[in-house]
Each structure stands twice: as structure tokens, then as C-alpha cells.
Amino acid sequence: MSVRTRKPRQIELATTFADQAVIAIENVRLFDEIQDKSRQLEVASQHKSQFLANMSHELRTPLNAILGYTELMADGIYGELPEKTMGVLKRLESNGRHLLGLINDVLDLSKIEAGQLMLELTDYSLEDIAQTVRSTLEPLAADKKLAFKVEVAPKMPPGHGDGRRLTQVLINLVGNAIKFTDAGEVVIKASASDGSFHLSVRDSGPGISAADQAKLFQEFQQADNAITRKKGGTGLGLAISKRIVEMHGGKIWVESQVGQGSMFAFTVPVRVERQVEPV
Amino acid sequence: MSNRILVVEDQEDNRQIIRDTLPATDYEIMEAESGEQALEAVAKQRPDLILMDIQLPGIDGYEATRRIKADPALRSIPIFAVTSYALSGEEQKARAAGCDEYVAKPYSPRQLLAKIRQYLS
Numbered sequence: 001m002s003v004r005t006r007k008p009r010q011i012e013l014a015t016t017f018a019d020q021a022v023i024a025i026e027n028v029r030l031f032d033e034i035q036d037k038s039r040q041l042e043v044a045s046q047h048k049s050q051f052l053a054n055m056s057h058e059l060r061t062p063l064n065a066i067l068g069y070t071e072l073m074a075d076g077i078y079g080e081l082p083e084k085t086m087g088v089l090k091r092l093e094s095n096g097r098h099l100l101g102l103i104n105d106v107l108d109l110s111k112i113e114a115g116q117l118m119l120e121l122t123d124y125s126l127e128d129i130a131q132t133v134r135s136t137l138e139p140l141a142a143d144k145k146l147a148f149k150v151e152v153a154p155k156m157p158p159g160h161g162d163g164r165r166l167t168q169v170l171i172n173l174v175g176n177a178i179k180f181t182d183a184g185e186v187v188i189k190a191s192a193s194d195g196s197f198h199l200s201v202r203d204s205g206p207g208i209s210a211a212d213q214a215k216l217f218q219e220f221q222q223a224d225n226a227i228t229r230k231k232g233g234t235g236l237g238l239a240i241s242k243r244i245v246e247m248h249g250g251k252i253w254v255e256s257q258v259g260q261g262s263m264f265a266f267t268v269p270v271r272v273e274r275q276v277e278p279v
Numbered sequence: 280m281s282n283r284i285l286v287v288e289d290q291e292d293n294r295q296i297i298r299d300t301l302p303a304t305d306y307e308i309m310e311a312e313s314g315e316q317a318l319e320a321v322a323k324q325r326p327d328l329i330l331m332d333i334q335l336p337g338i339d340g341y342e343a344t345r346r347i348k349a350d351p352a353l354r355s356i357p358i359f360a361v362t363s364y365a366l367s368g369e370e371q372k373a374r375a376a377g378c379d380e381y382v383a384k385p386y387s388p389r390q391l392l393a394k395i396r397q398y399l400s
Contacts, residue, residue: 053364057334060363064385065292071388072299100385118368 045114052110059103067096105236109219112243119247119275124163126156126190126197133170133188140178147185156192161272165244169252172237173201173264181205184261192270196250200265207258216254217242241266249276282399285309285326287317287343288361289335293384297330300388301395314338321347326356328398331378333362341376348377357398361386 006014072078074089081089111117130152141148159166170188177186184204191198208216219239245252250268284301288294289312298308309326311317313336321329329347333340340360347353360373363384370381379398382391 057363060384061290061293064363065290065296067385068293068296068300068388072296075389077299096385120368 048110048114052107056103056107060100063096063100063103067093067100070096105240108240109236112240115278117243117247119162119165119244119272121161121272121275122163124159124161124166126159126192127152129163129167129170130188130190132167133174136171137174137178140175141186144178144182146178146181146183149185149187151187151189153191156190156197157270159197159270161248161268162244166248166268169241169244169266170199170201172241173266176237177201177203177205177262177264181261195270196267197270198265198267200263202261202263204261207260208254208256208262209258213254213256217252243278246278247275248272281305281307282327283307283309283324284395285311285317285320285329287311287314287329287335287340288332289313290332293332296388297391300392306395312336314340314343317343318346321353321356325353328395329356329358330361330382331358333360333364333373341372344373344376344378359394361391 070089070093073081074086074093108117130150134148134150138148174186174188181203182205186204187202189198189200189202217238219236242252245266245268248268249272250266252264252266254262254264256262282305284306286294286297286308288297288310294310301308309320309324311320315337317329317331317335318338320326331340331344335343338346340362344358344360347356347358357379358377359380359382360376360378361382361384362369362373369383373381380394382394
């Protein structure tokens with residue numbers, strides 16, 4: 001059959017098939033390219049998280065010497081020290097601890113990004129968590145002359161999840177509350193109902209505008225004003241907290257109005273049997 | 280009677296901190312800077328407790344711990360993993376290798392001493 005004998009309809013069809021074939025071939029090529037790119041990205045991401053893990057190790061090693069010598073000096077191992085020197089040592093220690101916190105935050109976030117943050121699911125007691133948070137942060141609240149209240153409902157059920165990570169979340173929220181509140185109180189409440197724990201941290205601080213609330217849980221974002229710049233921080237704490245709560249299948253949010261203080265709250269299932277993967 | 284502690288650590292500053300942490304009246308300190316040296320020291324002069332850094336030149340702290348714990352004559356010596364690897368799962372790795380305690384760097388010398396005393400009272 002020669003070309004001249006083809007009907008226009010046949011030609012039209014052949015052209016359509018040819019076009020489709022071109023598109024299909026192009027799709028296969030694009031698909032290959034995407035697969036290739038995503039493999040490259042995966043490798044790059046693994047390299048990045050390995051680099052951050054090594055980096056964190058390298059940063060923690062000298063920090064061990066700095067904090068270790070500081071504590072030994074403050075404990076008088078190298079002899080009695082004048083009061084003024086003791087004051088300087090305290091500042092040295094608190095700055096060293098702050099630096100450690102920043103290193104830990106960056107490491108945590110890099111692990112989350114690389115999908116390497118794994119919850120360690122075991123039994124925990126919310127009473128114990130509240131107690132840890134109280135003993136860790138009550139001195140900071142006392143330094144600022146803030147009232148510090150911890151209200152845990154009676155007869156809390158035993159929890160199952162990553163108690164250490166949930167402690168980290170609560171310490172982060174309470175630490176923020178103390179940091180941004182200059183007068184008044186910080187109140188922690190814990191209760192359980194309908195198979196979930198409910199935790200909240202209320203403060204009498206400056207409050208947060210609606211626009212800033214939207215940005216709070218994103219990486220490297222802080223409510224952008226002079227106060228937050230003065231108070232410091234990486235802006236990673238809430239982003240990390242959000243991921244930890246979500247990995248437990250829970251929710252975290254803020255309720256606040258400028259001038260009315262803030263309340264950060266989260267809920268997690270009492271029993272978490274499996275880590276929830278990010279969507 | 281003073282207890283003998285083997286400090287396995289490749290960093291001079293960290294060895295110095297442990298020397299300054301452990302009162303000389305209560306503890307006699309032996310030192311090793313690599314996994315191989317640690318195994319040699321353990322075989323020659325059986326310590327009462329081992330502080331084991333994990334990242335070491337040559338065989339690492341986990342491997343050294345496994346070999347010590349595989350020897351029935353040495354198995355009962357408590358070994359503390361002392362490491363600045365902060366990845367999750369590190370503690371399980373240390374326990375799986377046979378470490379009795381896990382101490383993350385940076386550690387508080389005061390708290391480390393308290394932990395050692397629990398084992399050597």
C-alpha cells in the first residue's frame with residue numbers, strides 16, 4: 001500500500017499515534033531522569049546527615065573538655081576560688097550548655113529531615129516527665145521570680161511512647177514560656193481523657209500576634225520582633241517539637257493574643273504502638 | 280584500698296578531666312589510648328572498672344568491649360561506654376556490645392564519679 005492510497009483519516013490516525021509515541025518515549029526519558037535525580041538526592045541527603053552526625057560528634061568532644069574543666073573548677077578541685085571567678089564560671093557553664101543545646105537542635109532537625117529520627121517506644125510515666133521538667137526548669141523560673149505551677153491530674157494512665165522525646169517537647173515549651181515571660185506565672189497542666197494525654201503550658205508573657213503564630217512551627221522561624229532577637233534561640237525548638245508530637249500521632253498548637261499571654265498545648269495518644277511517618 | 284580504673288580515651292584533655300575527677304586517694308588510674316592498648320592493659324593488670332571511649336584509633340570501643348566480655352575471666356569487669364556519638368540507638372548499641380553503663384559526652388564529672396561509686400562501693 002503506497003502513501004498515495006491512504007485516506008486522510010488514516011493519515012490523521014497515524015500522525016496521532018506517532019505523536020503519542022513521541023510523548024510516551026519522552027515520558028520514559030523524563031521518568032528515568034527523575035529516578036536518577038531522586039537517587040542523587042537521596043545520596044546527597046545521606047551524605048548531609050552523615051556529615052551533620054560527624055560534625056555534632058566533633059563539636060561535642062571539645063565541649064566535653066570545656067564543660068568538664070568548668071565544673072571541676074567550680075567544685076574547687078583546683079583550689080578555692082574568689083566569688084567573682086565563681087560567677088564567671090557559672091556564665092561559662094551556662095553558655096557552654098546553651099551551645100550544646102544548639103548543637104543538639106541542629107542534629108535533631110537534620111535527623112528529622114533525613115527521616116532518621118526514630119522514636120524509642122517504651123512505657124513512661126507522665127508524672128515522671130512532669131517531675132523532670134519541674135526540676136530542670138523551676139530554678140530558671142525562680143531566677144526570674146515567676147510563679148511556677150505544675151498541675152497533673154490524679155490517676156494518670158501509664159503511657160507508651162518515646163518518653164525522652166516527649167520530655168524534650170515539654171522542656172522546650174516550658175523553657176520558651178519562661179524565656180519570654182518577664183512577670184507573672186508559667187502553668188503546666190497535664191490530664192488524660194479519651195485515650196489521649198493533654199498537655200498545656202500557659203504563660204503571662206507578651207503574647208503572639210496571629211501572623212507570627214502561623215510561622216512559629218516552621219524551621220528557623222521565630223516571631224520576628226525585637227524581643228525574640230534579644231532572647232536568642234535557633235528557632236528550631238518548636239519545629240522539632242511539632243515533628244516529635246506528629247510522629248506520636250498527636251497535635252500541637254498555640255492560642256494567644258498580644259498582651260494576653262500564650263498557651264502552647266499538645267495531645268498525644270496514651271499508647272503509641274507505632275511511629276507515624278510524616279505525610 | 281584503692282580501686283583500679285582503666286581509662287580508654289584517645290584525647291588528652293578528656294583523660295586529664297577524668298584524672299582530676301577521680302580522687303587519687305580512692306582510685307588508681309591506668310590509661311590506654313586505643314582499643315588494642317586497652318585489651319593489653321586489661322589482660323595484664325585486671326582493672327576493677329573500665330571507662331571506654333567508643334571512637335578510637337584501631338579497633339573501636341564496642342569491639343574492645345565485645346572481646347573483654349567474651350572472656351569469662353574478665354566478663355565481670357563493669358564497662359562504661361563514654362561517647363560523644365549522640366545518634367539515637369547509640370545506647371542500645373553500647374548495651375548490645377556488653378557495656379554496663381552509657382555516658383554521653385559532654386558528661387558532668389560529678390555525676391560520672393557518682394555513677395562509678397555505685398559500682399565500686
